[in-house]
Amino acid sequence: MRRSIFSADLMPKLAVLGLLGIQYPEQYGGAGMSALDYCICIEELARVDPAIALSVAAHNGLCASHIFLFGSDAQKTQFLGPLARGEKLGAWGLTESTSGSDAASMRTTATRAGWRLGAQRLEDLHHPRPASPTSSW
Numbered sequence: 001m002r003r004s005i006f007s008a009d010l011m012p013k014l015a016v017l018g019l020l021g022i023q024y025p026e027q028y029g030g031a032g033m034s035a036l037d038y039c040i041c042i043e044e045l046a047r048v049d050p051a052i053a054l055s056v057a058a059h060n061g062l063c064a065s066h067i068f069l070f071g072s073d074a075q076k077t078q079f080l081g082p083l084a085r086g087e088k089l090g091a092w093g094l095t096e097s098t099s100g101s102d103a104a105s106m107r108t109t110a111t112r113a114g115w116r117l118g119a120q121r122l123e124d125l126h127h128p129r130p131a132s133p134t135s136s137w
Helices: 010-016 035-048 050-070 073-084
Strands: 109-111 116-118 134-136
Touching: 010 050, 035 050, 050 073
Parallel strands: none
Antiparallel strands: 109 116, 116 134
């Protein structure tokens, strides 16, 4: 069986190309591209590796964009630069075994003790390690 692993070494390379901060402004470390540019970037990545394209799309669209659109100036300054530079990989937790993609039915909780996530099922697709009922990052 062939096994694919997301390489963290790829993040700085994607960042140099501006692909980890596609749509937010340069003042926060982004590339300041348009929505059309974003679509073209994801489409071209998908021609080569759909998994990388999906990871870049989730990083930009589900993580960084929420911080850019709804975060305070302090949060934007704190988080968007490291995301754009590829120092951090953005994600967005949604699926659970009992709720699928129905976010309102999720039972996952987060407590601030080094941020501990608790849920019935956690899968971290970017790290090849078994998920546990409670995982810490």
